[in-house]
Amino acid sequence: xxxxxxxxxxxxxxxxxxxxxxxxxxxxxxxxxxxxxxxxxxxxxxxxxxxxxxxxxxxxxxxxxxxxxxxxxxxxxxxxxxxxxxxxxxxxxxxxxxxxxxxxxxxxxxxxxxxxxxxxxxxxxxxxxxxxxxxxxxxxxxxxxxxxxxxxxxxxxxxxxxxxxxxxxxxxxxxxxxxxxxxxxxxxxxxxxxxxxxxxxxxxxxxxxxxxxxxxxx
Amino acid sequence: xxxxxxxxxxxxxxxxxxxxxxxxxxxxxxxxxxxxxxxxxxxxxxxxxxxxxxxxxxxxxxxxxxxxxxxxxxxxxxxxxxxxxxxxxxxxxxxxxxxxxxxxxxxxxxxxxxxxxxxxxxxxxxxxxxxxxxxxxxxxxxxxxxxxxxxxxxxxxxxxxxxxxxxxxxxxxxxxxxxxxxxxxxxxxxxxxxxxxxxxxxxxxxxxxxxxxxxxxx
DNA sequence: AATTATTTTTAGCCTTGTCTAAATATTATT
DNA sequence: AATAATATTTAGACAAGGCTAAAAATAATT
Ligand SMILES: [Mn+2]
Ligand SMILES: [Mn+2]
Ligand SMILES: [Mn+2]
Ligand SMILES: [Mn+2]
Numbered sequence: 001x002x003x004x005x006x007x008x009x010x011x012x013x014x015x016x017x018x019x020x021x022x023x024x025x026x027x028x029x030x031x032x033x034x035x036x037x038x039x040x041x042x043x044x045x046x047x048x049x050x051x052x053x054x055x056x057x058x059x060x061x062x063x064x065x066x067x068x069x070x071x072x073x074x075x076x077x078x079x080x081x082x083x084x085x086x087x088x089x090x091x092x093x094x095x096x097x098x099x100x101x102x103x104x105x106x107x108x109x110x111x112x113x114x115x116x117x118x119x120x121x122x123x124x125x126x127x128x129x130x131x132x133x134x135x136x137x138x139x140x141x142x143x144x145x146x147x148x149x150x151x152x153x154x155x156x157x158x159x160x161x162x163x164x165x166x167x168x169x170x171x172x173x174x175x176x177x178x179x180x181x182x183x184x185x186x187x188x189x190x191x192x193x194x195x196x197x198x199x200x201x202x203x204x205x206x207x208x209x210x211x212x213x214x215x216x217x218x
Numbered sequence: 219x220x221x222x223x224x225x226x227x228x229x230x231x232x233x234x235x236x237x238x239x240x241x242x243x244x245x246x247x248x249x250x251x252x253x254x255x256x257x258x259x260x261x262x263x264x265x266x267x268x269x270x271x272x273x274x275x276x277x278x279x280x281x282x283x284x285x286x287x288x289x290x291x292x293x294x295x296x297x298x299x300x301x302x303x304x305x306x307x308x309x310x311x312x313x314x315x316x317x318x319x320x321x322x323x324x325x326x327x328x329x330x331x332x333x334x335x336x337x338x339x340x341x342x343x344x345x346x347x348x349x350x351x352x353x354x355x356x357x358x359x360x361x362x363x364x365x366x367x368x369x370x371x372x373x374x375x376x377x378x379x380x381x382x383x384x385x386x387x388x389x390x391x392x393x394x395x396x397x398x399x400x401x402x403x404x405x406x407x408x409x410x411x412x413x414x415x416x417x418x419x420x421x422x423x424x425x426x427x428x429x430x431x432x433x434x435x436x
Numbered sequence: 437a438a439t440t441a442t443t444t445t446t447a448g449c450c451t452t453g454t455c456t457a458a459a460t461a462t463t464a465t466t
Numbered sequence: 467a468a469t470a471a472t473a474t475t476t477a478g479a480c481a482a483g484g485c486t487a488a489a490a491a492t493a494a495t496t
């Protein structure tokens with residue numbers, strides 16, 4: 001149905017579309033896929049011919065319903081595989097992304113349904129991202145960046161924005177894992193760093209870190 | 219390291235080399251991969267450049283040590299994935315091949331090692347074929363085609379030659395599964411059909427079937 | 437040994453997906 | 467409103483992998 005390359009473009013557009021209400025720009029796609037704008041232009045025509053995106057020259061692109069569903073299914077596979085790797089095969093959350101990038105392209109409806117059942121129908125991947133259902137529906141949780149919490153507010157750590165392995169390993173080192181309760185003890189004005197309580201431990205974390213951690217306020 | 223296409227060629231040559239002592243011919247490869255001899259000729263040059271095969275124009279090709287190891291590793295992955303699908307995900311033995319054809323190309327040494335451990339280091343795939351170890355070594359079991367057994371001889375059913383889903387489903391229907399004991403009750407001269415005892419059941423099977431079932435004599 | 441038949445290779449073309457460089461459209465600034 | 471800056475598209479080239487048709491080499495027959 002779709003080539004590996006087409007699938008990667010669809011997924012990129014899908015993610016970019018979540019961040020904006022306007023059409024997704026050629027340059028944004030090029031940047032996300034680390035390719036050239038001219039290559040994106042070429043692919044846009046193909047995807048448009050295949051009715052998965054709406055395309056007006058010099059305006060951005062938007063996914064059609066078919067495109068959305070197709071892309072969501074790839075994301076679904078990616079995240080289910082990530083759960084599988086962590087839960088069943090002893091991968092750590094900073095090792096799974098690369099492999100999932102390959103596994104998400106395996107074409108077998110039965111395979112992914114069975115993986116889903118085998119894992120007990122998980123709702124979130126190891127990075128806290130929601131897993132689309134078979135129809136491509138995503139349940140959006142209300143989450144806030146840790147950096148937006150005020151002094152004395154607290155919540156549960158439920159996700160990361162940046163899921164690069166460097167950042168994830170940093171979190172591991174600091175003992176910050178999903179599900180833990182975090183309370184803001186203090187905020188420094190001049191560098192926006194935070195003093196937080198996580199579990200029993202007191203930690204000082206930079207603004208950069210706080211900008212990449214999602215909290216469900218409580 | 220190797221493209222998907224190169225990997226498929228290597229695997230084809232690997233399998234063909236097991237059936238002959240001479241070099242593997244261009245036509246044989248083309249037939250196995252359902253492609254044209256001219257395409258094979260082109261790929262042979264690339265694989266030769268990459269030092270995985272020895273190639274002399276108009277003579278066949280042979281795998282180098284590197285080629286053998288690379289190919290065996292792909293076969294290892296294919297067969298481990300087949301075991302995984304059957305043992306953990308409720309696939310039947312006639313459904314796994316297609317999916318394994320895709321999964322065998324996933325590049326992640328950790329992934330396949332973990333799958334191996336997760337499955338308890340299996341030695342054979344669902345069709346009775348041995349799984350190469352990490353170094354690419356295959357232990358060859360001595361097996362005989364059912365058609366070569368004589369009247370009153372018996373053995374354990376340990377593998378299939380043809381693993382097309384049609385044949386496998388036929389075996390399922392007849393209740394013939396790996397591990398069962400088979401005894402030759404009678405052989406018909408004029409059509410080489412057999413009367414066999416499998417478990418408690420008496421069955422009459424054609425020569426075509428008997429030519430595709432492997433038995434370990436006992 | 438000469439002639440056929442078969443196998444293998446080469447030549448030339450096509451598609452997919454990529455790139456660089458140039459052209460064109462849009463947006464921002466004066 | 468005109469000009470400069472930026473974004474996007476087009477043109478042309480290339481590599482991988484495939485195909486058909488023709489040429490060349492090898493094998494089989496007479
Ligand atoms: Mn990921
Ligand atoms: Mn993830
Ligand atoms: Mn198989
Ligand atoms: Mn098999």
